[in-house]
Amino acid sequence: MDTFNDMQLVKRRLFAMRNGIIADVLRRGGSPFRIIFGVNLPQLAEIADGFGYNADLAERLWQNSTTRESMLIAPMLYPRDEFTVELARRWVSEVPSAEVADVLCHRLLRHCPFAWELASELLGEESDMARYTGLRLMFNMLYQRPAETLEKAEKELARDCSLTSPVAAIMVAECRELL
Numbered sequence: 001m002d003t004f005n006d007m008q009l010v011k012r013r014l015f016a017m018r019n020g021i022i023a024d025v026l027r028r029g030g031s032p033f034r035i036i037f038g039v040n041l042p043q044l045a046e047i048a049d050g051f052g053y054n055a056d057l058a059e060r061l062w063q064n065s066t067t068r069e070s071m072l073i074a075p076m077l078y079p080r081d082e083f084t085v086e087l088a089r090r091w092v093s094e095v096p097s098a099e100v101a102d103v104l105c106h107r108l109l110r111h112c113p114f115a116w117e118l119a120s121e122l123l124g125e126e127s128d129m130a131r132y133t134g135l136r137l138m139f140n141m142l143y144q145r146p147a148e149t150l151e152k153a154e155k156e157l158a159r160d161c162s163l164t165s166p167v168a169a170i171m172v173a174e175c176r177e178l179l
Helices: 006-016 020-028 041-051 055-063 068-077 085-093 098-107 115-122 128-139 146-158 165-178
Strands: none
Touching: 006 041, 006 055, 006 068, 041 068, 055 068, 068 098, 085 098, 085 115, 085 128, 098 128, 115 128, 128 146, 128 165, 146 165
């Protein structure tokens, strides 16, 4: 009888749920990944739920940076109480796309006790992707600190960066509605 490790089991599940149409759309849209199964986020969450939190598996999947779904499912698997600010900085520095940044922020970083400080720190980075990640993380906390968020979003909007400006503009509008 064949036995598979967790990484192999995840890959088998991804392969079983692959969607060529979505994968083709992502490739044509410029997705930076060499391997794209085309699995959607609800399916990825379903797979992650079947494995529970597992730091080792999450780290191995994150390091499989050639595969879109590996990087998207990793934040769903990492135990929130074990994720450190140092690890968060490393993961953010390795984010290859806005989609990965969005999932990382929504599924993991926003639940960390250092989320606001990390978001603020990221907005001071030179990297567009780091600032984008900072904005997306801060967006999750917008209602808790609208005045501070407004100030940071306006500053980012003034940079006129094609990656961050759309998010910053939405945040500015939301904050102005709240204040």
